[in-house]
Amino acid sequence: MVRATRRTRVPMALAGVASGLVGTLAMNYAQRAWTLAADDVPPPSAGGKHDARDWQERDERRNANESVANIAAQLLIGRPLTRPALHVAAPIVHFTFGATMAGLFACSAGHRRSHVPTGLRFGAGLWLVADVIAMPVLGLSAPTTRRPAEKHLQALAAHLVYGGVTALALRAIR
Structure with a gap:
């Protein structure tokens, strides 16, 4: 096996970052398709279809990407963002997270070929660690025990799309 070097x-x-941007975009569209199939109407998100928290807005009436953007704004400029600013900032939070996680995924994969099953495992693992565990612990979502099964499935499906598309894009880029 060839060992990865700094170079x-x-x-x-x-x-990985580039493939993560593609995967995040696909995730957003998958999330929105599920929401429209379930409710016919998308939630009133500041980020629109590009912040992929439809399941959370449908269930909790809040959005973790908007919360993180407002936390950052409070630290940097001393106030929360306006709705037009959140329209830009919430998707930036989501795409940055998706790109960063995919960059780490690509580095961990090293020189091995990226396959869809590996990407699906990556997406499922990210869903488990980020959505199921970290978001509630950080206060960015309600406890997962209060979340209906359909919302878990929507979030998991979106993360599987993210992981699968990220793996395909990574394979195409390499």
Whole structure:
């Protein structure tokens, strides 16, 4: 097996970031398709279809990406963002997280080929760690025990799309 070096990790990480942007976009569209099939009407998110928290807005009437953007704004400028600013900031939070996680995924995969099953496992693992565990612990969502099964399935399906598309994009880029 070829060992990754500092010289090869940077291109791997950049390929991962690019593939993560593609995967995040696909995730957003999958999330919105589920929401429209379930409710016919999308939630009134500041970020629109590009912040992929439809399940949370449908269930909790809040959005973790908007919360993180407002926390950052409070720390940086001393006040929460306006709704037009959230329209830009919430998707930036989501795409940045997706790109960063995919960059780490690409570095961990090293020189191995990226396959869809690996991407699906990555997406499922990210759903478990981020949505099921970290978001409630950080106060960015309600406890998962209060979440209806359909919302868990919507979030899991969206993360599987993210992981699968990220793996395909990574494979195409490499």
